[in-house]
Amino acid sequence: MARVEGNGSGNGSGNLREVRKGSLRVIFQSxxxxxxxxxxxxxxxxxxxxxxxxxxxxxxxxxxxxxxxxxxxxxxxxxxxxxxxxxxxxxxxxxxxxxxxxxxxxxxxxxxxxxxxxxxxxxxxxxxxxxxxxxxxxxxxxxxxxxxxxxxxxxxxxxxxxxxxxxxxxxxxxxxxxxxxxxxxxxxxxxxxxxxLRDRRDDIPLLVDFFLKRFQLEGEQRVERVSSSVMRQLLQYSWPGNVRQLRNSILRGCVLATSTEITSIEFPSESDWRELDFQVPDSLNDLPLEEIERRVIMSRISRCGGNKSAAAETLGVTARTLRNKMDRYRKLGLMNDECDPQHDRFHSGDVTAYGAMSPSRMAHRHS
CATH class of the missing domain: 3.40.50.300 (P-loop containing nucleotide triphosphate hydrolases)
Known part of the structure; x- marks a missing residue:
């Protein structure tokens, strides 16, 4: 599959050292x-x-x-x-x-x-x-x-x-x-x-191998490989969350595996990473751009159950950017009470813990 570049010593210690550091001294296929x-x-x-x-x-x-x-x-x-x-x-x-x-x-x-x-x-x-x-x-x-x-x-x-x-x-x-x-x-x-990652799929097998070795070194996982069917799924998926999403998916697969092989993998639905299915007026031309943006943001926050960290993640912006925009809406009197920061259901750690899991799944996980 993939190899991690060693230090030439022949004893594999260089491989372990590079995996432990998480460096890029690997032989990429792409x-x-x-x-x-x-x-x-x-x-x-x-x-x-x-x-x-x-x-x-x-x-x-x-x-x-x-x-x-x-x-x-x-x-x-x-x-x-x-x-x-x-x-x-x-x-x-x-x-x-x-x-x-x-x-x-x-x-x-x-x-x-x-x-x-x-x-x-x-x-x-x-x-x-x-x-x-x-x-x-x-x-x-x-x-x-x-x-x-x-x-x-x-x-x-x-x-x-x-x-x-x-x-x-x-x-x-x-x-x-x-x-x-x-x-x-x-x-x-x-x-x-x-x-x-979707533009360099040849690197996926290498990265999977790298993450499996990394998790083994961390002492918590005993998974050594993924099945051929799972690898086909990994190669076909679009990876909107890129390498970070791949890492989280492999980690989740390791945790749920019942043997030394991952035989199934779970992905968020493609629609969770596309444009939102929020409701907007048909006459968009009658609205200023800032108002359209505000409605998109509020709809996304609502869809994420009030979790602004998850909303920022799915919108592709940082939590700080989202917070600044909401502060502006609040000053203009455009903020709904249910979107007040005190009503956050979840915390920022949820996004990291569940990786690229969709907001709806995160909400279900917490329910």
Whole structure:
């Protein structure tokens, strides 16, 4: 089936080490992924900024780690920041750090992620979610290669290599005035675009084998293989959730397996990943775009039983983006009581725990 590249020692210890790390040092079967790996290795020789594009779940963070591993910075720190998980008020402190008394609650000095990365690599994940004011500050840091902790006048040098990742089309975001064009050009020096899993099905057997080995190493699963019928299903499925969905599906299959072989696999229905069957007016042309968007969002939240984390997942946006839109609707008096955050039925962990499970199945699982 698939192989994991070892270290040449011949004893298999290299294989186990690579699986344990979850690295990309594997022999991909698809030509496109071999090409991407070669490009990543070339990028690793440079200190220029790298922008990694791709749908959610395609493995952008793994490529960022591989670039770090292949670079002369490999023994230096690797630090990751999820821009979508931070409020606008916290981003500056998180990236640059702060001094005592810089703001309410700053009872001690704290180094920021740039400082923690030192001369290693800093990954800014979900860079497309960075608010405009923070984009301006990041641009200045990249141009001047210096920054200050919040509440300090002392200049600190930027030594880390900056890698960014996004599932958004930043070129389109620039056209829509949601992302700074000058920052985009600054980040878009070297680019990797990771294709969705449906466009590289040759990698599915390898990834299945990789995940099975990984779960065995974690000590909880004893499954060694999947049946030929299951493999055919895996190869035919469209994988809207990409590699992350495949991983969760294999893990779910391992948990439910009654032997060392997975003989059945469960997929969400294709309709769960397509456009919603929500009700909208026939006269769409009579409505502004923002109102159409609001109705789509409210319908999706309702369909997910009030679970905004699941709604964001199925809409293809981050929870932070959905929260910002709902805050705007609330200020305009357009928010229904049943959509208030206090009425969430589930928590964000449900999405991870059930992988790509459809919202309706998640609701049934909790009922």
């Amino acid at each position: 030509r496109v992924m071999k090409t991407l790996m070669q490009r990543a290795q070339h990028f690793a020789r440079s200190s220029a900024a790298v922008l990694i594009n791709g749908e959610s779940g395609t493995g952008k963070e793994l490529f960022a780690r591989e670039i770090h591993r292949q670079s002369f910075r490999a023994e230096k720190p690797y630090v990751q920041v999820n821009c979508a998980a931070l409020s606008e008020q916290l981003i500056e402190s998180e990236l640059f750090g702060h001094e005592v008394g810089a703001f309410t609650g700053a009872v001690a000095s704290r180094a920021g992620r740039l400082e923690e990365a030192k001369d290693g690599t800093l990954l800014l994940d979900e860079i497309g979610e960075l608010p405009m004011p923070s984009q301006s500050k990041l641009l200045r840091v990249l141009e001047e290669r210096q920054y200050q902790r919040v509440g300090s006048n002392r200049q600190l040098d930027v030594q880390a290599r900056i890698v960014t990742a996004t599932n958004r089309e930043l070129g389109l975001e620039v056209q829509e005035k949601r992302f700074r064009e000058d920052l985009w050009h600054r980040l878009n020096v070297l680019t990797l675009t990771i294709p969705p």
